[in-house]
Amino acid sequence: MSAILPLVRPDLRDFAGYKSARSESLRGDVWLNANESAWSNPADGEGRSRRYPDPQPPALRARLAELYGVAPAALLVGRGSDEAIDLLVRALCVAGQDAIVVTPPVFGMYAVCARLQGAPLVEVPLVDGVDGFSADLEAIREAALSQRAKLVFLCSPSNPAGSAIPLAGIAALAGALEGKAVVVVDEAYGEFADGPSATTLLAAHPNIAVLRTLSKAHALAAARIGVVIGNEDLITILQRCQAPYPVPTPCADLALAGLSDAGLAQTRERIALVRRERDRLLDALAQSPGVLRVYPSQGNYLLVRFDDAEGAFRALLAAGVVVRDQRAAPQLGDALRITVGSPHQNDRVIAALNAREQAA
Template sequence: MSGVLDLVREDLRDFAGYRSARGERLRGEIWLNANEPAWASAADGDGACRRYPEPQPPALVDALASLYGCDGSQLLVGRGSDEAIDLLVRTLCSPDRDAVLVTPPVFGMYAVSARLQGAPLVEVPLAEGDDGFAVDFDAVAEAALMRGVRVVFLCSPSNPTGGAIARDDVLRLAARLRGRTLVVVDEAYVEFSDASSMVALVASTSNLAVLRTLSKAHALAAARIGALIADPALIAVLRRCQAPYPVPAPCAELALSALSTASLAETATRVVSVRHERERLRDALATLPDVVRVYPSQGNFLLARFRDADAAFGALLAAGIVVRDQRGAPQLADALRITVGTPAQNDRLLSVLRTPEVAA
């Protein structure tokens, strides 16, 4: 056994997992193998929900593979990116031995999954410069090699800082860590970015994995449809470690509708609108007297520092506008993260921030 499977926990490499009734691939007319009710719920008009769903719905796998430009064998569908993050940590990291590396300030679920697994957490903070926050790739590589890191999580565009990372930097990191560490790039916001996805690199880089989601650009956050693209051998192991029925049938149907030609065209139009509004909002925020700095962003949000973040947050909340308070995050004691809304919503936010009590 070699390659990416060497990164899997020894006790899980041959783990068969749970063989669900729907995973047996049997065919018949009368289904009496899964203890499903013989009648439909009164709340379910066509009765489809009385049956367990496909563990990996083939039509959805094919549609996502087509969207992301990969093979279906490289793709795992799960309950948002969160499930894939948790699966990777549990499958690759033995408790108290194999570490997880993160680059704060960054999405908090990487650290949460490490904590729940008992995996040591290694932090290599983002470095702030004139162009915003950036990953110190040399420091990441050195820490990963010295601290027994099994999984490196990178976020591009990064949440909450908004910066994207270069594919050449990722490739060099993966090459330095080959055989020792899986490099995971979380692309939850890549549709809003000037940078292209790194999915195409997975085929030639076995220790690289990419996270994608329908929650952001495709506006399906409540449906909880995420995908992991990785080496087929690793995907096969993760499927055996995944819960038996991770994708509810109504969510899969909603996702397929969102991936139709017409829906994808509408999504593309809305992404263009968000990108335009993001720059308009950034320019406007930068003129406000209480705003110290607005960072460039490749996501559907902006990170801004305030002279009095507490006053700004309170004024917005009093006006019924909820933004993300980042003051508890490393290096962001004076910062708020603002999602790009509709033009009218953005104008209302700016109006509140221009009030004398905030600007004073």
Template sequence: MTTAERLLRADLRDFRGYVSARSTRQEGSVWLNANESALPSLADPDGTSQRYPEPQPAELLKRLAAHYQVEPTQLLAGRGSDEGIDLLVRTFCEPGDGCVLIAPPTFGMYAVSAKLHGAQVIEVPLLDTPRGFIHDLDALATHTLEAKASLVFLCNPGNPTGATLDPGAISQLARRLAGRSLLVIDEAYGEYGDVASASRLLGAHDNIVVLRTLSKAHALAGARIGCVMAQASVIALLRRVQAPYPLAAPCIGMVLKALQPTALSELADRIAVVRKERKILHKRLSGLDGVRCAYPSSGNFLLVRFDDAAAILARLLQAGIVVRDMRAYEGLDDALRISIGTPTENAAVVAVIEGNARVSA
């Protein structure tokens, strides 16, 4: 029995999910099986928007699988990484029970999804060291096993820390949790770092799950498409729980365009620019008075501690620059997270923090 089969909710063992009108492949010229409008939409008279899209379009899965170097059966497409997180919690945590483990400071949706489901959230905080935030892997494994947590969520690169976890450490942790927990590696910012994807470990570990999204590097946040990657047996269980039509047809079309060779070539150039700008901004911020620490980052953002974060935030807002206030996060009461913008936007951030910028009208 695989790790996922052991962890599957008992009440879902015989559950097969909703069978939609598009869930089985059928051929025909007159479609009268889904209670759709026979006439095209007035908003899309020349399109086919009156028809439900395929739940998991074959061409989309093929393109995504090729891009992430996995098999189509190892991939589930959904509404960004958020849906993947929610599906994992609903599939492997008993309602009102269950347990997940997170390593704060980290992406808030892990805890939100767990709490909405009534699952307990165990925290093993990251260690704040002179070389940046790092995971306490031994503590992660120990607390996971003691709490019988079915899911462990690790963000790699971390949000908001920008820290990374190498594949060797992930593999070692997966071995310790084998048969007991699923290790979920959220690689929303994976394109911006140098660490190989944990998807390469899927063949060796039945308890590794990888989340990816097209919201960040691919600049498709508005399309809301991401994917879950895992062994085929895990994907099959998640498909039982997923909503019948998770993907909007126009968004599917955008992703297919984004995965064409010419688009991927330009994407590589864009990522290189972000990485260059990240390095420049990190160096400039690190040398400013009032900046306690600008953490190194493998994401498209920097986490920065200030002597007076409230004053810096107010000045940035006055100048029309919106950054993420991290002060409500435990241990980050002096920190802001700054996304990497264009060279002009990044220069404006530095100028405002230096106190040399005009306030916008």
């Protein structure tokens, strides 16, 4: 039996899922099997959008697999990494029985998907130390085992904390939870980090899954393209649970264009610029009056504590700058998250905060 199958909900282990018209391996030149229009919409010049898309567009799946260094069969393309989170929780967690472990303050979709599935939520808070926030992997292991968790979500780099988790720690946790839980490493901001991807651990640890997205570093947020990478048996199960036609043809075309050699070269240049600007913005904010602490970050954002977070938030808004208010999150009652923008945008952030202090 597969190492992953025992972790799947018992009622879904033999689940075949919905078989769409495009999932059948049929050939012909007159397609009358999906109740599609025989005519194109006038807005669709090439007429490609009148047909349902392939559930997993082969060219896009192959290009993403090449980008992430995995086999196409180990990767499922979906509606951003948000869909992957939801699929994992629904496929593995029996409602009211199988828990998920999260590490607040962290991305809220893990808890949302748990709530929708009726999966108990186990929180193991990040530890706020001298070097920034860090995941307590030993406490996570103990919580996962004692609370019968099926999924452990590790956001690395963490949103909003900005900290990354060493691969050795992820591997050790996966080893301790083998046969009991899947360790999901959310690398939405992985392109901005210093270390290698957790995909390098997949061969040795079948109970690791990795989430990636084109929304951040690749600047394709509106295309809604994300992937889950993992054990091929897990990917098969998740695809069976996925709603039909997850990747619209225009989105797949846009993603492929963005992942061309020229597109990737530009992406690498942008990533390098963001990393330089991240350092510059951190230094400038650390010297700004009213800033209590700026956390080091491996993402494209900075978590900042203020002596008057409300005043800072309002001052930025008055200057036309919108940042993320984190004050409702655990441990972050005085914090804002500021995305690293263009050099000009970052200058506006610095000027607005310095002007606030000078006015005071």
